[in-house]
Every structure is written in C-alpha cells, then in structure tokens.
C-alpha cells in the first residue's frame with residue numbers, strides 16, 4: 001500500500017487515489033498536421049523507467065484534484081514534484 | 089475425489105552450465121518459458137543450434153515461476169484464438185515429446201458471468217470460439233454445481249453466478265517443470281543456457297545489432313531475440329527504440345496445502361479473482377495488476393484483500409484457509425492487452441513482449457512462431473498480426489475484457 005501525499009489533503013492511503021500514468025504528456029498543438037506515427041506516439045508511447053518517474057494521481061475519494069509526484073518505480077519512494085502543485 | 093498425483097521427479101542434472109562463447113548465431117535474452125521454448129524450437133524446427141539463452145538471474149526465476157499456471161485458449165478475436173489454440177495443441181503433445189511429465193492437467197476452465205451484459209458477452213465469446221474451432225460451451229448454474237460443487241451458487245449474493253463459459257481442454261501445468269523440460273531438451277541439442285548473465289546493452293552497426301553487452305563481457309550475435317518480459321523497455325531504451333509497454337506489479341497468493349476440493353479452474357472477470365488448486369494441494373489465487381508502474385516485484389495489500397474478499401464470496405469454504413505466501417511479478421502491458429511479436433527497425437533484432445498477465449498459456453505457441461520469425465526473418469502467419477506497426481496502422485487486437493478476464 002502506498003502512502004501518497006495529496007498537496008491539498010496530506011498523506012492518505014493509496015486506496016483513495018486513481019493512477020493517471022506519466023505526467024506532462026500534453027495534447028498536441030496541431031493534431032491535424034500530425035502523421036500516423038506521431039499520433040501513435042502521442043496515444044501509445046510512454047516512458048517506462050526503472051527509477052524516477054514523473055506521474056499523475058487523482059485524489060478521487062478526497063478533494064478529487066489531480067497532482068504530480070516523482071516516484072521511484074523500483075523502491076516506491078515518492079517525492080512531491082517541485083515544479084508546482086497543479087498538473088498541466 | 090481422485091488421490092493426489094505423484095510429483096514428477098526431475099532427473100538429477102538437467103542442463104550444462106557452459107562458459108559463454110564469444111559469438112553465437114542467435115542470442116536470446118531471458119530464460120523464462122518463452123526464451124526456452126524459442127531456443128527449443130529454433131533447434132528442433134529450424135536446425136539452428138548455435139544459440140545462447142542469457143539470463144540475468146536464474147533459469148525461469150521471473151514470471152515463469154510466479155504465475156498462476158492457467159492455460160486456456162478461449163479468446164474472442166480470431167488472431168488470439170489462432171495463436172492460443174496453436175499453443176494448446178502443442179501443450180497436449182509436449183509431455184511425450186519432451187519426455188517430461190510436467191503435470192499438464194486439462195481439468196477445465198470456467199469463466200463466470202455475473203450480470204446480464206456479461207451473460208451476453210460470454211455467450212458471444214462461446215459462439216466466436218466455436219467458429220474458430222476452439223472448444224467452448226455455455227453452462228447454466230445447475231451444471232456448474234456439478235462441475236464445481238464448492239462454488240456458491242446462491243441467488244442472494246451480491247453478484248450471483250448467472251452462468252459460465254466452459255473450456256474443457258483448459259487447465260493448469262507445473263510451470264517450473266515446463267521450463268526445466270524445455271531447458272533440458274534445448275541443452276541436449278546444443279543450446280547454451282547461461283545464468284547470472286545480465287544483458288545491459290547492444291553493439292550496433294548501422295541498422296544491425298552485432299552483439300550484446302553483458303555482465304560477463306560482450307557477446308557477438310548474428311541475431312538477437314528479446315524475451316525479457318517486464319524488463320524489455322530497459323533494453324530497448326538503450327537503443328532509443330520506444331515501445332508501447334508499461335511494466336506493472338501483478339500479484340498472486342497461495343494457501344496452505346489442503347485435500348483436493350477444487351476440481352477445475354474458476355475465473356471471474358466481474359468480481360475479479362481466479363482460482364485453482366495446485367497438484368500439491370495449495371489454492372492458487374490471482375487477480376489484476378496494481379494500477380501503477382513498478383519494478384519492485386511487490387504490490388499493494390489492498391489488491392490482495394479485494395481478491396480474497398471476492399474469492400470468499402464465491403467459495404465460502406475457503407474461510408478457514410490460511411494464506412501462506414503472496415508475491416508479485418513484473419508484467420509488461422500493452423495498450424490493447426495483446427503481445428508484440430515480430431521484427432524491429434533493426435534488421436536482426438526481434439521482439440517478444442507485452443504478454444501482460446497472460447503469457448504462460450502461450451509458452452509453446454509463442455516459442456514456435458518466434459523461432460520461425462528469428463530463423464526466417466519474417467513473421468509466421470500466426471504472429472503476423474502482432475507486429476509493432478499495429479499501433480500506427482490502428483489494427484489493434486483489443487482483448488481488454490473480451491479475453492474473459494480484465495487486464
């Protein structure tokens with residue numbers, strides 16, 4: 001069970017959260033100009049590191065807000081992302 | 089109930105432990121069931137024996153020995169039915185062919201339906217299976233009661249059992265013995281099985297891979313075939329090759345040893361638990377992946393709690409059983425819940441990955457088609473639809489839920 005720090009509510013059990021995968025994957029600026037390979041990349045390709053991973057969580061059973069953390073996928077150690085509270 | 093079967097006694101020595109040579113015609117990365125079956129069929133079907141299987145840990149110490157050993161081929165889509173049924177055909181002949189009794193037990197697999205929608209989806213899958221030559225039946229609660237008397241068929245539970253699909257040819261096998269059986273025969277045919285040898289990167293020359301870097305030094309290779317399951321992207325990342333894979337913990341657990349009480353395999357997608365009784369007597373239970381990415385080979389306790397709660401409602405008789413062990417593997421999951429088997433942008437580098445929660449049942453089938461792909465440089469007709477390009481063309485094989493278990 002992970003202990004996750006919601007920036008608004010504090011430390012809570014993992015069961016209160018919903019996982020959102022990799023953070024900072026922005027919707028493309030000009031999707032109509034993209035070829036199939038780039039579009040497939042946007043839809044399907046995500047980093048999968050063993051180590052530090054910037055990822056999104058939503059506090060679904062609490063304040064329902066999204067936020068980012070940096071988690072080590074080998075040890076599960078979690079650090080708040082320093083670059084601001086609000087997810088893009 | 090039938091008496092407990094006698095455990096097969098492995099021969100005292102199953103394979104050599106050779107020093108790696110400096111060059112091989114084919115290097116396979118990973119000695120799980122897939123890597124070993126691939127080596128076996130490379131030698132047996134294609135006469136390619138200058139092969140090394142490199143393993144970072146010990147042989148079959150990855151997901152091969154962590155899975156819940158369920159074998160079935162009742163997948164919805166044509167491409168999946170063909171691949172998994174090919175594997176099932178091979179499973180049936182392998183104990184004799186490998187001269188090793190790995191306790192393949194075709195005790196039948198029930199996939200329960202708990203809602204009206206699930207009844208419709210399940211019946212559709214039965215029809216699809218029958219059209220594809222896969223044995224499948226729809227069974228009503230009265231017949232389920234005869235097949236699996238310990239199931240709770242009361243109408244008063246939260247998710248009553250409304251019916252089930254039944255694949256009689258499905259069942260379980262002793263997973264580590266399967267690996268050892270393939271390993272012994274591959275070794276006999278000259279394949280070098282090298283444990284404690286981690287592949288850390290590749291040597292390349294333009295669009296060719298010329299070898300692998302390992303913890304035991306560089307090893308040259310005519311062709312390199314990945315069978316590294318959850319750690320695949322750690323290797324492809326070193327080439328700048330991005331794959332649609334996310335690695336997740338997948339947990340399972342076993343009870344203490346019990347008398348034979350659980351005659352078949354029972355799976356429930358809706359309450360999400362699956363259960364069988366191992367030959368030795370443990371109840372073996374699994375459920376879904378933990379949601380987050382992870383390489384820690386451990387998952388969260390609440391996932392196990394939910395799976396046990398679901399199991400208890402379906403099997404009230406389990407209430408007194410003790411949990412003896414829980415563990416997790418690292419499984420690589422694709423966006424369409426189907427594997428990737430085929431070539432890469434590097435002419436002589438091949439991929440077998442993305443099996444997620446369900447690749448054990450495919451072991452002989454994937455070994456067969458992957459060996460063909462490596463030997464000939466082109467996919468076998470059975471793995472042609474499983475290329476990496478499907479994520480660009482959109483020709484996905486979307487088995488989420490359709491394959492009778494949520495991924």
Ligand SMILES: Cc1cc2nc3c(=O)[nH]c(=O)nc-3n(C[C@H](O)[C@H](O)[C@H](O)COP(=O)(O)OP(=O)(O)OC[C@H]3O[C@@H](n4cnc5c(N)ncnc54)[C@H](O)[C@@H]3O)c2cc1C
Nearest residue numbers: 118120121122144150151152155156158287417447448449
């Ligand atoms: C808990 C659990 C339950 C499951 N239940 C079922 C089930 O009931 N039915 C079913 O069909 N499937 C099931 N599966 C899935 C199945 O186990 C996998 O899909 C299958 O084992 C994957 O193929 P493999 O045998 O090659 O993987 P693995 O056995 O994981 O083989 C990969 C090998 O590669 C090695 N390796 C990785 N990186 C490197 C490197 N860089 N250098 C050298 N070696 C490396 C690893 O150490 C490992 O031994 C389950 C999985 C888990 C974890």
Ligand SMILES: [Zn+2]
Nearest residue numbers: 006009059063
């Ligand atoms: Zn909150």
